[in-house]
Amino acid sequence: MRVIAGERKGMPLKAVNGNTTRPTTDKVKESLFNILGPFFDGGTVLDLFAGSGGLGIEALSRGMDKAIFIEKDSKAYQNLKENIEKCRYEDVTEAYRNDATRALKLLIKREIQADLIFLDPPYAKHSYYKMVEDIIANNVVTKDGIIVCEHDNQLVLPDQMATFTKYREEKYGSTIISFYRLEEEGE
Template structure:
């Protein structure tokens, strides 16, 4: 695992130990950022179900001002913090060990509105419908915000959801799919 492009290009990232997560491959990461960037002039991101923090760190490397990282597993939080420390980007991050839905409510209470939300939950164990409802109902996005969903090819995500419009859906092999939504 490594940072694919930007300021920290080529820097290795420590993965979360164990088999509870599937790190996003370089190929998928590059595809995501070619659609949503590829580089940014500031902005705020949320890496929900962050694992080792690879997507959020990639966003910072490509110019995002700040990213919030959320995962409920202690080993994930440890890996995220080590990666943040290695790259010396603590001032551009906030890391939370909590449930995704609690994190969304807490972000809304703080008035956060995200430019990008990366959603990579455990395959087939979290409802994207419920995530979309929370994100939209809590006003965590605005026109132009982008949601990036990495999911199993078995998951059926909606073409559109309220003000979310699917920009792209791509399958990588027989197990990984990527669906990107823009807020209209």
């Protein structure tokens, strides 16, 4: 696992051994960021279920200003902190070892907004995708923001979540990535 592009291109990232997390492969990560637009002009990324932080760190490397990471697993959280330090992103990140549902409530209370949100829960935990509606209802995602959901190919996410529409879906083996954005009038 490594940073694919941007200011930290080629930087190796430490992943968790075992079954507790499922890192996004470099191939899928590269494709995902090519779809989003290869580089960003600032903004905040929220990486829920961050694991070792590969997606959020990639977004920082490609131009995001700030990242907020949420990870419950203690081993993954330790790797996340080491990866943030190795990439010298301590000053532009917040990392919390917390359950994503609890953390989201705290972010809502702080009125945090993100331009890009990654939602990649354990595949067996389908109920976590209901968080997208809370994210939208509480304006955690900006009006121009994008929500990216990584999920098992056995799970079909709806075309519409609140006011956000699935505008693209890509399959990579047993993984599907669904992209959501605010439905614009007249679409």
